Amino acid sequence: MKTKVKNLKNGRIVVETRAVGDEIEYIDPDDGEFAKCGAIGTFFTVETTLPRNHGTRYSAGLCDHPDGVAGNMNKSIRCHHGWRGTTGNRAVYAHGRRQVIESRPLSRGVGWRTVLSADLSPNEE
Numbered sequence: 001m002k003t004k005v006k007n008l009k010n011g012r013i014v015v016e017t018r019a020v021g022d023e024i025e026y027i028d029p030d031d032g033e034f035a036k037c038g039a040i041g042t043f044f045t046v047e048t049t050l051p052r053n054h055g056t057r058y059s060a061g062l063c064d065h066p067d068g069v070a071g072n073m074n075k076s077i078r079c080h081h082g083w084r085g086t087t088g089n090r091a092v093y094a095h096g097r098r099q100v101i102e103s104r105p106l107s108r109g110v111g112w113r114t115v116l117s118a119d120l121s122p123n124e125e
Helices: 021-026
Strands: 002-007 013-018 040-049 056-063 081-087 090-105 111-116
Touching: 002 056, 056 090
Parallel strands: none
Antiparallel strands: 002 013, 013 111, 040 056, 040 090, 081 090, 090 111
């Protein structure tokens, strides 16, 4: 999957996940959705550095744990914002508690476009 994340001026986030190459055959249209409309969770991104200088791959998700995303050193410490740790070639960042406003298939290609609300708890850790 190829993931693009756009931060909008109003605080909302747009996430587009797109199947590429052979992945297209394996996308279940009923289960390929990033998250259901109305769902609330901590939005997080993962940056994976690829070997041999092949760049960085990005992915994203919505963690439904009420205390946020776990860190990599101590899984019991969870937060809604900030760097959550780097293990090997993967860095995880939490971007606040958000609600899914819209989730629909892409107009072109195979994948989903999801719009997330502005941060629901900007003053929490």
